[in-house]
Amino acid sequence: MPTARDVANRAGVSQSTVSRVLNNHPHVRPETRKRVLDAIAELDYHPNQAARSLVTQRTGSIGLVVGDIRNPFFAETAKGIVDTSRSYGYRVVLCTTDNQDTLQSEAIKLLRSQEVDGLIFGSVRMDDAEVLALIESGFPCVLYNRVLKTDAGSYVVLDNRKGARMATEHLLKLGHRRIAVLTGSRQFSTFAHRLEGYSEVLREYGIPVDRHLILDHQAYAADRIGTLRRLLGQRRPPTAIFALTDDYALQVLDTLAELDVPVPEGMAVVGFDDIRIAGHSRIGLTTVAQRKDLMGRLAVESLMELITARAEGRTPQPIRLVLEPQLIVRRTCGAQR
């Protein structure tokens, strides 16, 4: 592999000048610049990034930490994150954690060992002490999708409470009074906030929140048929299920089909996220849409601001962006009957 020294020798200049040309410094004679550029082309020279990082103290990479990249929500936001990073000249290291703490710790090590300039977290738990400590140490990081309980740090999230309010109110207006909800762990702010929105609206309509209508996804996943059969076998069974992610909603549609419950006639179903497949004619899922591309873009732009601030020795204010949800009415809620 050719080095800057090889280029310098070939162009008959010093290594400093090669570096100046490479970094577009002013004060290089056009003729000198051309000689260097020619030598670079002739040798097919590419500067060694490690050497560069070592002296500049920046890597040009960021880390993206998500639970599971196969989850369409994360795949769709990842697209925006990679594209926007590239526009800033940044690379993205993909870290998947399967929601395991040890794997998240590994991702955090990337920052500590200066392999990345910043970190974007998509699947943080509300009480995550490690991420909280990282933020408080002033390391550049941005949360998206989910936030910490303390509201610490910079983040880009949907107004999840509002989104859940919209979905619940939509079902109420369609006449539903017994609305079940399928939620994930309340350790995640997404579920906690969506559940709050759901409960709020019910109360505003004078409907008590019935804990028999709150299904935990973990229990459901362990026995789908049994869980839904029990739900439907209640004295006053629900007429609608609000699944707090589209992924959950797809599973519910699956189980209802197995139980021969027609949707929406026998049961209305609403999801959350508006992943691509939700709009497919065979699915037609009514759901709450998030601007996933925008969320990814804003997360990167926020992180870039934090990284720049740190490099300039500033202590930046946290950046907190809350995006607007949008209700997408399709077939599974029954509104289009």
Add this chain to the structure above:
Amino acid sequence: MPTARDVANRAGVSQSTVSRVLNNHPHVRPETRKRVLDAIAELDYHPNQAARSLVTQRTGSIGLVVGDIRNPFFAETAKGIVDTSRSYGYRVVLCTTDNQDTLQSEAIKLLRSQEVDGLIFGSVRMDDAEVLALIESGFPCVLYNRVLKTDAGSYVVLDNRKGARMATEHLLKLGHRRIAVLTGSRQFSTFAHRLEGYSEVLREYGIPVDRHLILDHQAYAADRIGTLRRLLGQRRPPTAIFALTDDYALQVLDTLAELDVPVPEGMAVVGFDDIRIAGHSRIGLTTVAQRKDLMGRLAVESLMELITARAEGRTPQPIRLVLEPQLIVRRTCGAQR
């Protein structure tokens, strides 16, 4: 940030000894080791990766180059690639190209500037001169999913011809004689090989390949309704459509629904890939399954072998792995009527 020098001072040893402990060298007195380890813990020291890379000439990262991470096939293989890489202590830099050459060139620069030790390509064109040159230069890289026309380099692919044969033969055995095929660009080996399998079987059954039954996805995408309407309006319209990816098949199901053509009664549909949603009760897509997790794992293992060989100065033989397809019969083909 603390450095190895800080650790050395605190432990009362030299920097060399710190390095030895860090790299698990033998010949370090247990007591000395402990002192160093304690100092590392007290200072929360993490070795600077750039400095390490500079001297070891390895980065501990690989690049994953795919067209679009939102494509479930790539998201699902990416999972296997990230997990396996981690088991080797490697990080994954995610490069998405949108099938643009300039973006693929950028990914290749990562290798030239020694930001990654190797590259895994998921979306290579058959006639890609740049990737071919890279392989011939001996840079560690592995293709998966798609290969080059010259069959150069190391790769992990499905036996696409065989997969297409299985799907086509299945339709023939169901009595279909007019089978349309929806293909992507033949510049990609996946489509070229699947198309070959399709044509082969037809010929073996004494059925001429009718070019009016070969639909290009680009034309279809531009006017879905019109394209299918024209297909169905032929004198002898097809009774089945073989979409060469599940993504295409989902689109076909969508368009057929708009045209009020019942599946499978009015039209049988078969896909390729077996992405997760294909098995959903609302979709029930008959398709050719690929072991996407396995493919990702094997791609990384192959790349690790190439990287190791190169580091040891060996010139390794290309590694060529061809995986077996599996036909998954669901509802859209009509076999389960």
Add this chain to the structure above:
DNA sequence: CTGAAAGCGCTTACAG
């Protein structure tokens, strides 16, 4: 406008 020198933070022979 250009070059010589120092230094980023590690690892690795080479001594001892």
Add this chain to the structure above:
DNA sequence: CTGAAAGCGCTTACAG
């Protein structure tokens, strides 16, 4: 078993 020194390949003041 341990340390002093060199060097990986760049960038960046500092001179001139």
